[in-house]
Amino acid sequence: MLIAAAEILAAGDQARDALRARLARACLAACGDAGRRLLRLADSAAGRMLLRLSEFAVLPGIAAHYGWRKRHLWRWVHDDAVAGTRQLLVLGAGFDALGPRMAARHRSLRVFEVDRPGTIAIRTRALQACGIPRSRLALRAADFAQDRLRDTLRSLGADGFDRNAPTTVVAEGLLMYLPLPAVAALYDDLRAHCRAPASVVATAMECDARGAPGFRRQRPWLQRWLARRGEPFAWGAARAQLPAVMAAAGIALRETIDPETPRDPDPCPGEWLFRGTLHR
Numbered sequence: 001m002l003i004a005a006a007e008i009l010a011a012g013d014q015a016r017d018a019l020r021a022r023l024a025r026a027c028l029a030a031c032g033d034a035g036r037r038l039l040r041l042a043d044s045a046a047g048r049m050l051l052r053l054s055e056f057a058v059l060p061g062i063a064a065h066y067g068w069r070k071r072h073l074w075r076w077v078h079d080d081a082v083a084g085t086r087q088l089l090v091l092g093a094g095f096d097a098l099g100p101r102m103a104a105r106h107r108s109l110r111v112f113e114v115d116r117p118g119t120i121a122i123r124t125r126a127l128q129a130c131g132i133p134r135s136r137l138a139l140r141a142a143d144f145a146q147d148r149l150r151d152t153l154r155s156l157g158a159d160g161f162d163r164n165a166p167t168t169v170v171a172e173g174l175l176m177y178l179p180l181p182a183v184a185a186l187y188d189d190l191r192a193h194c195r196a197p198a199s200v201v202a203t204a205m206e207c208d209a210r211g212a213p214g215f216r217r218q219r220p221w222l223q224r225w226l227a228r229r230g231e232p233f234a235w236g237a238a239r240a241q242l243p244a245v246m247a248a249a250g251i252a253l254r255e256t257i258d259p260e261t262p263r264d265p266d267p268c269p270g271e272w273l274f275r276g277t278l279h280r
């Protein structure tokens with residue numbers, strides 16, 4: 001819900017109709033009282049000020065970080081689509097518009113989105129409310145803490161998931177919530193199911209000097225709040241360890257975004273953005 005609110009704030013009044021903001025609004029509206037409260041805050045000047053103050057109190061720069069992350073991930077997925085990817089599989093799609101936007105941009109791309117049942121139910125209602133076509137966009141509910149991705153992939157066959165088609169697999173803001181064996185199981189199942197080349201785009205948390213995963217500027221109460229919400233970060237990796245950690249999960253890294261690039265620094269460093277390929 002917070003990422004959706006950040007999308008609405010980033011779009012501002014000018015871009016209320018942009019698909020990103022429209023889907024974010026529809027998802028929040030479908031989220032019950034908490035979502036509607038957040039939407040009301042995002043829609044008033046006083047509410048936006050309160051959201052900015054809360055951001056400063058908990059994790060300064062996080063809203064801009066989401067924009068930065070989504071810009072880089074869009075570019076990588078777009079590059080893949082131009083290079084011949086025929087399927088986009090988004091794991092932990094949340095309330096994000098990457099899938100529908102890519103389907104609209106690339107007419108031969110099929111999009112498959114997976115998330116937990118509650119999120120998929122909200123997303124389904126929101127897509128319908130926005131009038132987003134579903135002819136090349138299929139959704140499935142799965143909880144990666146207990147369900148195997150191989151079962152989801154088999155069931156997506158009924159919606160046209162082709163194990164012989166080049167595929168890009170996105171896991172944005174998801175892997176840090178799963179224990180590392182569950183992360184490895186995700187990519188094992190992909191390797192076993194997909195016969196064509198698969199490109200991987202994902203994010204993972206950085207570790208601090210004591211080995212704790214998190215954002216560099218997070219206030220001490222963020223981890224406690226995430227734990228109370230049932231979403232603590234399960235693991236992280238220092239930059240030097242990331243290739244080995246992802247190799248153990250079956251991914252060969254090709255590129256990691258440098259959060260300190262002077263031209264385009266990460267507004268809230270602590271989450272690695274990387275792309276790679278599945279080990280064969």
Ligand SMILES: C[S@@+](CC[C@H](N)C(=O)[O-])C[C@H]1O[C@@H](n2cnc3c(N)ncnc32)[C@H](O)[C@@H]1O
Pocket residue numbers: 003091092093094095096114115116119142143144145146171172173174177178
């Ligand atoms: C931080 S949100 C990111 C959403 C979206 N990818 C984005 O970046 O805007 C994490 C998403 O992962 C999903 N998720 C977390 N744990 C999951 C699990 N065990 N199985 C499936 N999805 C999960 C959540 O429901 C949520 O939609």
